[in-house]
Amino acid sequence: MRTPDELTQLFRANGRKVTAQRQCIFRVLQGDVTHPSAEAVFEAARRDVETISLKTVYQTLNDLSELGEILSLDVGTGMTRFDPNVEDAHHHVVCRRCGKVRDVYADFPDISLPDGPDLGFEVGSAEVIFRGLCAECLAAGIDSAEIDSAEIEAAVGNATARSPGAATTATVTATAGS
Amino acid sequence: MRTPDELTQLFRANGRKVTAQRQCIFRVLQGDVTHPSAEAVFEAARRDVETISLKTVYQTLNDLSELGEILSLDVGTGMTRFDPNVEDAHHHVVCRRCGKVRDVYADFPDISLPDGPDLGFEVGSAEVIFRGLCAECLAAGIDSAEIDSAEIEAAVGNATARSPGAATTATVTATAGS
């Protein structure tokens, strides 16, 4: 995403008007690494402009997304997350407990569709989502997490249930920053 | 996912009761490769059991998901998709116009988080989502697709806008089946 000043020019160049509300949202997004939801942007913006409405936030975020200045992500946390980092191609890691999202800087050149019956898809992009637990959720709730899993396993009983998406397990690292 | 008969036993073994509605849903899901939404399962089930309610479909799909017999996916199409294929680890390709979802059978052993400032995530799984256009949407709407993109580009004007997620472009193949 560009700087608030550059976004101001960009908006004007596209026939959009620049208001105090929008500039406030520009500033909120600037350098934000948390992939905030619209609600989170709303909360942050409201600390500057108390009367801003949630609809305005959605409107501006959608405008920025149309202009390619931010990315709107759906990583399965129930609401759209917005990522101001469009300069560097990257992927994401999502905490499956608290929904925290962070960038993962790496390109995986080996990712391509395998041979086989041709489905005829013309693929334009591939995104990788890592799922796991963030440091905070690991520290704060590892016991209850184990209990939850145990309860599910117990309920399943002797019928060997397979927990979905439990392919690989490893403690790994990711680059921070945006 | 197991056969309807096996699912019947599994449900009973877990204190769940087996009704005509549920068995109907079992049969609908059996061998389904389309990653149906709850609504789609509802429509299909209603052809067998006319009085089934959408709530029952959600309930049963969630039960199956808890038992690990199906996967609930959020691939950004606005509604949860359900995948009866839990036997083989796989990824997905999504049509960004019609929302069609298909399985992609491949493992990408090189996918892992890179070194860098440790975010402390403990990652349990990695999923890859390929996005593009399916054969039908390519054939039926390539012109309007171009127009849509052109309109957006025109609206952006001389302000060099970057279309999100336009990293790689290639026509590729994927294996069908579930």
Add this chain to the structure above:
DNA sequence: ACCGTATCTACAAGCGTTGTAGAGAAACAA
């Protein structure tokens, strides 16, 4: 066949997001 309990349907409400209308402010020209 009986009974306890899970499940059914119908209805309504929840959540995130978007449409609508009238008031208000930005942009640009004179």
Add this chain to the structure above:
DNA sequence: TTGTTTCTCTACAACGCTTGTAGATACGGT
């Protein structure tokens, strides 16, 4: 500055997907 046009604002209501509630119904073990 002033005016005019157009876009944007807020507030409110509605949308689509999903889940909670209540009473009726059906399962399943005895």
